[in-house]
Amino acid sequence: MxxxxxxxxxxxxxxxxxxxxxxPMPEDAxxxxxxxxxxxxxxxxxxxxxxxxxxxxxxxxxxxxxxxxxxxxxxxxxxxxxxxxxxxxxxxxxxxxxxxxxxxxxxxxxxxxxxxxxxxxxxxxxxxxxxxxxxxxxxxxxxxxxxxENLQRKDLNPIEKALSFKRYIDEHHCRQDDLAKRLSIDRSTIANLMRLLELPESILDLLQAGRITAGHARALLPIGEEDIQIHTANRIMAERISVRATENLVASMLKSEADSETGLKVTNRTRQKRKDNRPQIEALQQDLRMVFGSKVEIKANTRGRGKLTIHFSDNQDFERILAMLNPQQPPQLKIAG
CATH class of the missing domain: 3.90.1530.10 (Conserved hypothetical protein from pyrococcus furiosus pfu- 392566-001, ParB domain)
Known part of the structure; x- marks a missing residue:
């Protein structure tokens, strides 16, 4: 070696x-x-x-x-x-x-x-x-x-991998980032596999049985209705639709907001989650504005990641906010004029 x-x-x-x-054992052992x-x-x-x-x-x-x-x-x-x-x-x-x-x-x-x-x-x-x-x-x-050991084996199905990630995170009370660092793998690998667990059980069964691929399953995630997800998964199998064609099909359904086969309304799950979270985010923004006495903005995605922005008007206002964030130490930073 x-x-x-x-x-x-x-x-x-x-x-x-x-x-x-x-x-590993040397090849000539x-x-x-x-x-x-x-x-x-x-x-x-x-x-x-x-x-x-x-x-x-x-x-x-x-x-x-x-x-x-x-x-x-x-x-x-x-x-x-x-x-x-x-x-x-x-x-x-x-x-x-x-x-x-x-x-x-x-x-x-x-x-x-x-x-x-x-x-x-x-x-x-x-x-x-x-x-x-x-x-x-x-x-x-x-x-x-x-x-x-099992990630390195190609025949381990995606759901087994996702469940092993979930079990580890639940038992050790850590985040996806923590697990990714300990395993020396990309966090996106963990996130993409764990997202599959959001799909209906019947689709997970198809994925475990090899009837559809992880790429097909991921393409179904943006659809907001489980019955349409299941119908589309069955259509993928029946018509042997490729992953790329599935992605295009789902994009078309979301754009038209309807399933062309069933005529049922289709909502964008990601956008719906953001819409549902908006009232809570706005209320939290208002609470933080009252605390800091300044404009506060929160931007978050459906995975819980985002950005918190606190606005200030001048150096004195900046130092005031900094002192509130770290009351144990006097402000050490200043904005260059």
Whole structure:
């Protein structure tokens, strides 16, 4: 592995995740060997409550009975392709296990961190033992690793990804920005996937089944009526409409404010949300004007992001407002004249 490749991996996974995963096994490594597995190989069937599984020379690779390994409670994947598992099982029987699974010790038991496909394939192959590396990791890090591992697999459906993001944000009381930084991915990736959860259940079922794509689903989001969203999704399947054609169709519906097939009225969901929020925003603006004694403007989008503007008339007015915003310190800033 080159330095640039290793650096790229660290940026993609984040420092904590990269440290937990370790570097990938070299392509020329002997079959049945991996980092931390070799002369120091041991067989261990009982976890030690006083050990974290790490030695001074690095993570310890051990042999575990497959029924000793508990599943990862943060695994976002709900379905595993049986053909893939069977193919991997044949590979393991023919060439042995090329890379150990990662586990941690929780309440005196081994719990899977990474490698559920390998674990399932080993069981499918009828093998009783599996190689594993014992690592230290708290729940939050394990949840992050589960998300990253599955994001890198193309066959994980968008709803499973979106639900894993939502669960993480709900459980750890953080924002999309926080999760994006911890996973070293774009916030837009998280936002675009989580928006899909706003669609009706029937459309989410179609997306999970692969009947429509995430691009089709995103194109349906601006439609304000669920029944028209569902009708349009069924039309996409029946007529095999492309994503670009779907986007054009929805744009046309919103422009004409009607569905050409059903004749039903179509509203722009985004504009409607802004309209519904306007009275609350105007009331808040008025409250802030009373507090600051100056004009205040609030601009917000449907995702909760926006801008708060406080107007001032001169340097003295600026210092007055600044003192109100930070009463613990006297004003240090001035507007150049």
């Amino acid at each position: 080159t330095k640039s490749t290793a650096a790229s991996k660290d940026r993609r996974l984040g420092k904590g995740l990269a440290a937990l995963l370790g570097e 002997p079959i049945g060997m991996s980092a931390g597995f070799g002369e120091n190989q041991t067989s261990q069937n009982q976890p030690s409550s006083g050990s974290d599984g790490n030695s001074q020379n690095g993570p310890q690779t051990i042999l575990l009975e497959v029924d000793q390994v508990e599943t990862n409670p943060f695994q976002p994947r709900r379905e595993f392709n049986s053909d893939e598992i069977a193919s991997l099982a044949e590979s393991i029987k023919s060439h042995q296990q090329l890379q150990p699974i990662l586990v941690r010790i929780v309440d005196g038991k081994y719990q899977l961190i990474s490698g559920e496909r390998r674990l399932r394939a080993t069981m499918h192959a009828g093998l009783k033992e599996i190689r594993a590396e014992v690592r230290q990791a708290d729940d939050r890090l394990v949840a992050e690793l589960a998300i990253i």
